[in-house]
Amino acid sequence: MSPLIQMHQITKSYQLGKEDLMVVKWIDIEIHKGDFLSIMWQSGSGKSTLMNIIGMLDNPTTGEYYFNGRDVAHLTDDDQALIRRENIGFIFQNYNLLPRTSALNQVIMPLIYQNIGKQERTERALKALQKVGLADKINNLPNEMSGGQQQRVSIARALVTNPSIILADEPTGALDSKTGVEIMELLTELHKEGKTIVLITHEHEVDAYASRHILLRDGNIVN
Numbered sequence: 001m002s003p004l005i006q007m008h009q010i011t012k013s014y015q016l017g018k019e020d021l022m023v024v025k026w027i028d029i030e031i032h033k034g035d036f037l038s039i040m041w042q043s044g045s046g047k048s049t050l051m052n053i054i055g056m057l058d059n060p061t062t063g064e065y066y067f068n069g070r071d072v073a074h075l076t077d078d079d080q081a082l083i084r085r086e087n088i089g090f091i092f093q094n095y096n097l098l099p100r101t102s103a104l105n106q107v108i109m110p111l112i113y114q115n116i117g118k119q120e121r122t123e124r125a126l127k128a129l130q131k132v133g134l135a136d137k138i139n140n141l142p143n144e145m146s147g148g149q150q151q152r153v154s155i156a157r158a159l160v161t162n163p164s165i166i167l168a169d170e171p172t173g174a175l176d177s178k179t180g181v182e183i184m185e186l187l188t189e190l191h192k193e194g195k196t197i198v199l200i201t202h203e204h205e206v207d208a209y210a211s212r213h214i215l216l217r218d219g220n221i222v223n
């Protein structure tokens with residue numbers, strides 16, 4: 001089976017004055033359907049940069065990127081956004097929830113972008129919130145929920161479109177260790193149900209949950 005994601009010799013450089021800072025260095029990554037892949041990389045090194053490239057929120061400086069066999073490195077932003085909406089769910093360290101929006105409406109939002117009808121999107125959002133254990137918090141605003149609950153909302157939001165892949169950037173980074181374990185157990189359960197998950201982290205405890213591992217050092221793959 002051809003890989004869901006194939007990246008070849010990816011680099012990302014930022015310009016700092018006259019100098020180029022190369023953060024991601026000549027990376028090859030293959031991600032297959034059903035993977036629970038962890039990419040471990042130390043803090044401040046380029047994890048979010050790499051996740052943004054995988055999620056098509058940013059483009060690599062050089063290299064090839066194929067998503068489902070399609071060359072996506074050279075598409076317009078709009079075409080990338082279309083692929084992203086249909087295929088990718090994001091989980092961020094700081095949840096990225098809208099401040100004045102209920103849990104239910106946060107989860108409904110991506111379905112509005114997909115032009116799903118009102119009844120279906122409400123049903124699907126409720127089901128996703130139930131799945132992450134938040135059936136009793138659907139009307140709560142982010143500031144009326146704990147960090148762990150907010151991250152569950154963001155997981156429900158990532159799941160509700162039934163994406164091909166879920167990308168998680170330090171999903172437990174803002175949580176205490178007990179809540180972090182609960183979130184990782186939830187992701188593990190989703191993987192067992194067949195979801196493809198890519199996790200980017202600097203923590204061994206988080207990395208341990210994945211079933212395949214890539215270790216980066218100085219922007220290069222170590223193993």
Ligand SMILES: Nc1ncnc2c1ncn2[C@@H]1O[C@H](COP(=O)(O)OP(=O)(O)OP(=O)(O)O)[C@@H](O)[C@H]1O
Nearest residue numbers: 014015023042043044045046047048049050170202
């Ligand atoms: N837009 C940008 N312009 C210039 N430099 C940038 C930009 N974005 C990131 N960087 C630099 O790239 C490096 C990696 O940043 P990135 O946020 O990807 O790291 P990270 O591993 O996610 O960090 P953290 O562990 O703090 O989340 C840093 O040195 C950062 O200063």
Ligand SMILES: [Mg+2]
Nearest residue numbers: 047048049169
């Ligand atoms: Mg980061």
